[in-house]
Amino acid sequence: MVSSLPLIPTTIVGSYPQPSWLVDHDAAKGIPRISAPQMWRIPEPFLEAAQDDATRLAIRDLERAGIDVITDGEIRRESYSNRFALALDGIDLAHPGAAAGRSGSRTMPVPRVAGKIKWRGPVEARDAAFLVAEATHATKITLPGPFTLAQQAQNDFYKDDEEMAMDYAVAVNQELKAIKATGINIVQLDEPWLQARPERANRYGVKVINRALEGIAGPTAIHLCMGYAHVVKEKPDHYSFLTQLADAAVDQISIEAAQPKMDLGVLRDLGRKTIILGVIDLATHEVETAAEVAKRIERALPHVAADRLMPAPDCGMKYLPRAAAFGKLEALADGAALVRKKLAG
Numbered sequence: 581m582v583s584s585l586p587l588i589p590t591t592i593v594g595s596y597p598q599p600s601w602l603v604d605h606d607a608a609k610g611i612p613r614i615s616a617p618q619m620w621r622i623p624e625p626f627l628e629a630a631q632d633d634a635t636r637l638a639i640r641d642l643e644r645a646g647i648d649v650i651t652d653g654e655i656r657r658e659s660y661s662n663r664f665a666l667a668l669d670g671i672d673l674a675h676p677g678a679a680a681g682r683s684g685s686r687t688m689p690v691p692r693v694a695g696k697i698k699w700r701g702p703v704e705a706r707d708a709a710f711l712v713a714e715a716t717h718a719t720k721i722t723l724p725g726p727f728t729l730a731q732q733a734q735n736d737f738y739k740d741d742e743e744m745a746m747d748y749a750v751a752v753n754q755e756l757k758a759i760k761a762t763g764i765n766i767v768q769l770d771e772p773w774l775q776a777r778p779e780r781a782n783r784y785g786v787k788v789i790n791r792a793l794e795g796i797a798g799p800t801a802i803h804l805c806m807g808y809a810h811v812v813k814e815k816p817d818h819y820s821f822l823t824q825l826a827d828a829a830v831d832q833i834s835i836e837a838a839q840p841k842m843d844l845g846v847l848r849d850l851g852r853k854t855i856i857l858g859v860i861d862l863a864t865h866e867v868e869t870a871a872e873v874a875k876r877i878e879r880a881l882p883h884v885a886a887d888r889l890m891p892a893p894d895c896g897m898k899y900l901p902r903a904a905a906f907g908k909l910e911a912l913a914d915g916a917a918l919v920r921k922k923l924a925g
Contacts, residue, residue: 589648595896646913667700677734686778689801699751725769750790768801778820801832836894858894867907873915
């Protein structure tokens with residue numbers, strides 16, 4: 581934990597709404613796995629400067645809302661995963677592949693792995709350095725995890741997906757080292773597909789996560805989700821893969837608990853991990869009250885100590901209107917403050 585943080589510090593999972601002057605949300609066509617340049621409204625010569633300005637706005641919003649650990653809002657990304665996934669050696673950018681989506685009901689274009697996956701140099705390090713330079717609060721940068729990267733690819737090179745995931749883990753590890761060198765406080769792996777593919781996750785999920793985090797100074801985090809709320813309207817009340825992470829080399833585990841209305845007794849099975857607890861429901865644009873947020877936080881306290889609890893939204897916020905996202909973050913900060921006050925007597 582970053583030493584200057586208060587008890588029950590608030591954070592976000594990663595993304596914040598991208599402004600409509602920067603992104604054509606209709607042109608994005610879902611959650612891109614391959615390149616989606618059509619979604620950017622700004623011509624290429626001016627795009628990076630525009631993304632920088634939009635990132636500054638996101639940072640200011642997160643800090644004004646009172647969030648203790650902030651990200652850069654992932655403003656420069658077409659999706660949470662494709663920016664890093666497409667920057668690695670071994671990917672045939674000219675000929676995408678196809679893979680089943682989370683539900684398995686349809687296929688989607690994905691990166692095609694045609695050679696050995698290798699890290700060719702920093703992808704998010706400039707973003708991390710930019711965040712460190714602009715922020716006054718503690719900082720976090722997210723990166724797609726190796727298990728999820730392997731599920732979102734067509735394997736035309738490796739003997740099996742586990743071997744491919746291990747090379748993804750090596751590449752993620754090298755990227756994390758470059759990010760940590762910028763002074764970022766926390767690094768987080770996004771691993772939503774651990775929940776979507778529990779059989780494969782049980783076989784090699786923890787193994788590849790541990791390789792990705794090898795030698796990375798803490799705090800480290802991992803986020804599991806059940807899908808963006810604007811896509812997945814009905815969510816189960818439990819995780820198909822979660823308690824296995826008690827043995828993973830990660831410090832913080834981020835889960836949804838607002839929209840799915842989970843039984844939080846499962847938190848007892850996660851050992852001494854810090855829990856990033858989803859207490860903001862992203863399935864609705866309605867802004868929670870501070871009291872509602874406080875009640876959701878307090879539901880966890882019988883199962884996890886207050887000094888190992890970090891309230892957050894359930895998932896990334898990129899698909900919310902900006903006003904709703906900001907209001908929800910203010911409620912998150914105010915709700916955490918109410919719980920702190922109550923605990924202090």
